[in-house]
Amino acid sequence: MTEPLPLGATIGILGGGQLGRMLSVAASRLGYKTCIYEPGGDCPASHVANYHFQKSYDDAEALRAFAEAVDVITYEFENIPTSALDILEAHRPIRPGREALRVSQDRLTEKTFLNDLGLKTAPFANVTDADSMAKAVAEIGAPSILKTRRFGYDGKGQARLKTAADSEAAFADMAGAPTLLEGFVDFSHEVSVIAARGIDGQVACFDPGENVHADGILRTTTVPAKLTAGQRMDAVLLAANILNKLDYVGVMGVELFVTAQGLIVNEIAPRVHNSGHWTQNGCTVDQFEQHIRAVVGLPLGDGQRQNDVVMENLIGADMDRLPELLNARDTAVHLYGKAEVKAGRKMGHINRITRDT
Amino acid sequence: MTEPLPLGATIGILGGGQLGRMLSVAASRLGYKTCIYEPGGDCPASHVANYHFQKSYDDAEALRAFAEAVDVITYEFENIPTSALDILEAHRPIRPGREALRVSQDRLTEKTFLNDLGLKTAPFANVTDADSMAKAVAEIGAPSILKTRRFGYDGKGQARLKTAADSEAAFADMAGAPTLLEGFVDFSHEVSVIAARGIDGQVACFDPGENVHADGILRTTTVPAKLTAGQRMDAVLLAANILNKLDYVGVMGVELFVTAQGLIVNEIAPRVHNSGHWTQNGCTVDQFEQHIRAVVGLPLGDGQRQNDVVMENLIGADMDRLPELLNARDTAVHLYGKAEVKAGRKMGHINRITRDT
Known part of the structure; x- marks a missing residue:
């Protein structure tokens, strides 16, 4: 059994938005300090955190310094570059762990993981090129929705197919990003x-x-x-x-x-x-x-x-x-x-x- | 009617303890920033505030800079030196206002204010020297309690008189600080x-x-x-x-x-x-x-x-x-x-x- 971090320890948080802000407040309530890693200035989390590393995710030296300044690392968004995670993890534990990030960063990996667990998801098909797009539409049908496999949030990186005729336009919309086609689910x-x-x-x-x-x-x-x-x-x-x-x-x-x-x-x-x-x-x-x-x-x-x-x-x-x-x-x-x-x-x-x- | 401060405005807080800390968190919830003025380092409020002036209350230049960095000034303790308040007030509103501080900084002023309002307090008598101490004990009796007029908190700056015989020791205890003698109140x-x-x-x-x-x-x-x-x-x-x-x-x-x-x-x-x-x-x-x-x-x-x-x-x-x-x-x-x-x-x-x- 791991001992809890002592009071006064510092929690590193990747991302400086509202989730990091409210995590910082909760940490303070339990007597912990927080240190935000966020390239943007005047970000919501920096207002209430003890420290703010205003550095880029490709700044290896800053990432190392950040890791050494904190006792554990967590995050408020899932699209953290793998290269940054590699550097951070060499110095401090990242929680939740890498496997959760690997699975959830990619819609295809995530749906496959869930299906393997016996859980139902919307029907989906991987789309890598015009050929696989045609096959996916044939399999999943329309209406359906083409989504980028990575970096989508709040409805961004999505194109709807009302009918199979929208297929080409939707595919073009994604500008070559890896995508998958998801079938609609009839939910209440x-x-x-x-x-x-x-x-x-x-x-x-x-x-x-x-x-x-x-x-x-x-x-x-x-x-x-x-x-x-x-x-x-x-x-x-x-x-x-x-x-x-x-x-x-x-x-x-x-x-x-x-x-x-x-x-x-x-x-x-x-x-x-x-x-x-x-x-x-x-x-x-x-x-x-x-x-x-x-x-x-x-x-x-x-x-x-x-x-x-x-x-x-x-x-x-x-x-x-x-x-x-x-x-x-x-x-x-x-x-x-x-x-x-x-x-x-x-x-x-x-x-x-x-x-x- | 005064317009409320715009979102993103900065609230200056005098004092960096737990009250300042929880005020800072509340300010963040409403979209305001906070700036703490507190001579001590690593103070509770500084962990969650945007800024921390780690300066003394007799540093006139720091007080001016602090006032200019904030939009309104409040405080988490009442014993703020008058000289500091004078400097601050010349630049920004202090809320609650000076009158509340004047009244509550001194037990004698406070009790007199309350009585003038028609409110009951414990019986009290001002003590300035051995003579007035003897008169106070004669008037208020014992058991009673000798309290410094200023700077008391959490039971500090108090001496109990079980009987009138404790009078001299209690007076000596206060080492010449202005005090008042309070009678006991029979409360449930x-x-x-x-x-x-x-x-x-x-x-x-x-x-x-x-x-x-x-x-x-x-x-x-x-x-x-x-x-x-x-x-x-x-x-x-x-x-x-x-x-x-x-x-x-x-x-x-x-x-x-x-x-x-x-x-x-x-x-x-x-x-x-x-x-x-x-x-x-x-x-x-x-x-x-x-x-x-x-x-x-x-x-x-x-x-x-x-x-x-x-x-x-x-x-x-x-x-x-x-x-x-x-x-x-x-x-x-x-x-x-x-x-x-x-x-x-x-x-x-x-x-x-x-x-x-």
């Missing part, structure tokens, strides 16, 4: 499980939340989600299955489609997740603290749901509603300190407590 | 009201908490406090009375003795208060956010109590219980990041949710 709604696994192998899942997206971006998460007791149990068990298989340490977001044929895994994210923000006002220990506990080797905390919550993202012009939201009842406002409001940019979120549980 | 328990007042004059009080001290240091605060409906109303009204009289902006802690003859004001603190830490896990908007909202000119938030909470301070060797507390149900742990555990030092606190409300 999407839920996600925020699951945590400690260094000791203990697994704890937050109550599943129900997600509503618009334009590829999460708009709201509502807990509790509409699920039968059986579905709820399935969701938690399949999440635990994924975490155990990866010998995972930390918090993972698992997005699931709810269908008449059972739960289908949409995607996994090896990090704290937007659909888990409700836990800040719904639980004694939230997803950010749960992640910090895991990566420093502390036992997972009590993530029992205390309140029903609706989390709503504040995106772009939603910020105009701020005066009203600051006056609203039972509503906690969480802003990210981003200097500029832009269309489609996540500026903050609110958690509205709808009922004590 | 102590409660405190955490009250907030916005720039617009709006007042909001958190539900009173019941405090238990040991060795002059707060040990626990329990909400709800044992109070009749009438006492609860009195407590809130008298707190509002104090804040309005001072044209106060921010959060104030008002400690009250509950007696058969009504509520007696023990002391007031012009800042967030240890007995308000329960609000972090008992309310949607906690005392730290309420204070930040006030000083930046935002409307006060919804401080309605959502849960029953017992707050317990972790003092010195209480930290040995940490492994057990991290595993406890319904228990939120808040640590301050202090490097060294010392007897009597506040290292953190827990909020245990005892019931949904």
